[in-house]
Amino acid sequence: DGKKPSAETLLHTSIYQRYPDVQAVLHPHSVNATLTARLFQDEIVLEDYELLKALPGIDTHESRIVVPIFANDQDIPRLAAKVEDYLDTHGDIHGYIIAGHGFYTWGASVDDALRHLEALEFLFDIEIRLHGVKRL
Template sequence: MTSKDELLTAIAWAAAQGWTPATGGNFSARVEGGYLVTASGRDKTRIQADDLLLCDLDGQVLKGSGKPSAESDLHAALYRLDEQIGCVLHTHTVASTVLSRRFPDGIALNGFEMQKALQGNTTHDATLCLPVVPNSQDMDVLAAHVRDAWPMPWGFLVAGHGIYAVGRSVAECRRHLEAIEFLLACVLEESRWSQ
C-alpha cells in the first residue's frame, strides 16, 4: 500500500470514528519531495485521492486542486522540525478539546495499559504527560509554541482545538492517535467521577 492509500485509509477510519465533525481535521503524510495533505473544506467521510494536495516542505502546493487546510503550514513546520515524522493526523474530539482547556499545562497519564501503545513505552506504571500548547490562528505563532515544547514523540494537544498525532509512518501515527484518543476518553470519564 502506498503512502497515499494508507493516508486515505487512515482519514476514512478517523472520520468513521466521528473525529472529523463539520469537515474538521487535517491529515498528511511525508512523501518524496514534500508531503500530501488534505484540501480545505473536504468532507473526510467521503475522502478521495483528488482531495489530497502535494506540498513542498514550505507548504507551497506543487500538485492538486483546491487550497490546503489553513493548518497545512503547521504540518510543514512539523516535517521541517523532525525528519523522523512521516505522518501527522489532526482530529477534533470532545475529549481532546475539553481536556486541553481543563489542563493547559499538559495531561498526566499513569496506570493505563494503553500507554504502552505509545512508541517507547513498555509499562503502565510510568507517568506520561501529553503536552498542550496554546492555540493561535496564526500558524507561525502556533508552530513557535510547538517548537518551544518539542520533543513530543506521539503528538500534542492544542488548547480548545484538538490533537495532532505524529508518527514515523502512517501506521504508527494512526496507532498513536487511537491510543491517545482512548486515553483522553478515560481521563474525561474519570473526571466525571470526581465531581
Template sequence: MTDSHLQQAAHELADAGRQLHARGWVPATSGNFSIRLPDDRIAITVSGKHKGRLTPEDIMLVDADGRALDHRKPSAETLLHTSIYRAFPNVAAILHPHSLNASLASRLFGDAIVIENCELLKALEGITTHASRVTIPIFANDQNIPLLAARVDAYVDQHPDIKAYIIADHGFYTWGTTMQDALRHVEALEFLFDLEIRWHGVKRA
C-alpha cells in the same frame, strides 16, 4: 497523478480519513492529515474537504516549508505539519483529528494532560511499560498559525519525547513513522483522553 509515491500517499490519507470519520473524530470538514514522501515533499489534505470522503484530487503537495507545489490551497495549519517533520526526521505521517475528547480535555486540564500508569500508554511509540508518565501539552488556539507553530516548536525543543499535543477547543496532533503508527496513536490517545476525563469527573463527585 503519475507519481507512484503520491498515489500511495493519497490512498493512505483517504483510508485514514474514512477510519477517523467513522469514529466521529473528524466532523464536517475538520482535521488535516499528511504524509512525508521519500523526497521530502509532503502530501497533505487540501483545505475544506470532508475527511471521510477524500479522493486523490483532495491531496496536494507542499514543500518542506509548507509552500504549495501546485495552484491549490493547502490546509491552513500546514506549518504545524512541517514543524513536526523538521523536528522528527523519522516521522512520516501526521494526523490532526478534531475530537470531542480533545476539546473537553483542553477545558478540564489547563496547560497539559498528564497520563500515567496506564497499560494503553504502551501503544505510543517508544513506550514499553505501563509504568510511564506522558505529558500532552495544551496550546491556546490562535488564528496566527506561524505564531502557534513557533510556540509548538519551542516546546518540542525542550521536550523531544513529546507524543502529541492538543490545541484548546480545537483538536490534537499526533504522528508516527508510518500511517499505521499514527492511526494507532490516535486510537490510543482517544481512549486515554476519555479515561482521564471520566476519572476527573469521578474525583470531583
C-alpha cells in the same frame, strides 16, 4: 487544480522537519481532545496505563507522558513557534492538543499514527471520566 493547502500546514510540516522518521501526521478535531483542554490547563499527564505501550519507546505500563495543551491561535506561525519552543525546552512528545480545536499526533507510518491517535483518544476519554467524577 485550485486547491488551497490547510491554514495549519505549518503545524504539520514542523513535525516532519523535527522528526525525520515521521511519515504521517494526523490532526483529528476530536470531542475528547476538546473536553480534555477544558478540564486541564496546560497539560494532561497520562501515567500507569497499559495502553501507553502503543506509543513508541514505551515498553511498560509504569510510564508517564505529558501531552501539552496550547491555546488556539489564528496566527499559525506564532502557534507553531510555541510548539517548537515547548519541544526545545521539554524534549520529545507523542502529541499535543490545541484548546477548543483538536490534537496532533504522528508516526513512522499511517498505521503507527492511527495507533497513537486511538491510544490517545482512549486515554483522554478515561481521564475526562475520572476528572468528571471527581468534580461531582
